[in-house]
Amino acid sequence: MLGIVFTEFMEMVEDQFSADVLDDVLDSSNLDSEGAYTSVGYYDHQEMIRMVVALSKKVNLPVDDLIETFGQHLFGVLISKYPTLRGDIDSALDFLETVDSTVHIQVKKLYPNAELPEFDCERISNDRLNLHYRSKRPFSVLALGLIKGCGEFFGDTLEVSHSSREEKGFYLTDFVVVDVHE
Template identity: 55%
Template sequence: MKGMVFTEFLEMVEDKFSADMVDDIIDDSAPPSGGAYTAVGTYDHNELVGMVVALSQRSGLPVPALVHAFGVHLFGRFHALYPAFFGGITSAVDFLYGIESVIHTEVRKLYPDAQLPSFDCERLPDGLNMLYASPRHFGDLAEGLIAGAVTHFGDPVNVTRVNLPDGAIRFELRNKA
């Protein structure tokens, strides 16, 4: 997993909790990297999982809620750091539809070793179906990113999450009636 995800997670923890909490969860989880991340480095996703579990234990908040909140936060950071990906986009549905074909294509050019989740999208007259699949099983993160996009663009859509037997997740975005 790219280091940018780790650095943004630790920034969120510092912003929402404290710098001491960052130190505590790194100490508690004892990541092999030592908790020193660079945005362009690549790290085992289990280090992030360990820090989220440590944050859950210290904060009393459930892991899924923390990962979802991180997804919302991460969407905001993507918007701030990569405005070119948002040029001409006026809706969450349009943005989300382009994740695989536009954003992930560009990420792979910059970071050929990046191990990205897949988003297979199907446009519908009343919205979008997104099939999320990843060996890292960060569905709560994907759901948070989707929620961040919906909030950012102000789309009047309902999002339904359907956990599939194979571990994939279908997110159904439907225009509100």
């Protein structure tokens, strides 16, 4: 997993909790990298999972809630780091439709070792998008947070429902994303 995901996670822990909480999380996670991440390095995604589990125990919040909040934060970071990816898109659903076909493809060109999920998109109507997530890694809750962060970024109120299953070593999640125009 690309280092920026780790460096941003550590920054969020420090901002939302404290530097002491971050130190405890790093100490108790048994990390091969010892937490010495750089934004362009690659690290085992299990380290991310170990850190989130350690944080969950430390601050007594569910793992999924922490990952979702992190995804929301991460969207803002990624879109400001790569502003050209937005182009002239001005709605969350339009942008989400480009993640698989454009955004992650550009990411892969920049970082050939990036491990990205796949999304099949079905635009049901102007206000409704079905996204089918498929990955070898269990990060669909991160996707949920990224989808919500995308809604916030574009100022769109999204209702997101999802259901997950595992099949032949893949994690699959069907998201239904509705723009409720509040």
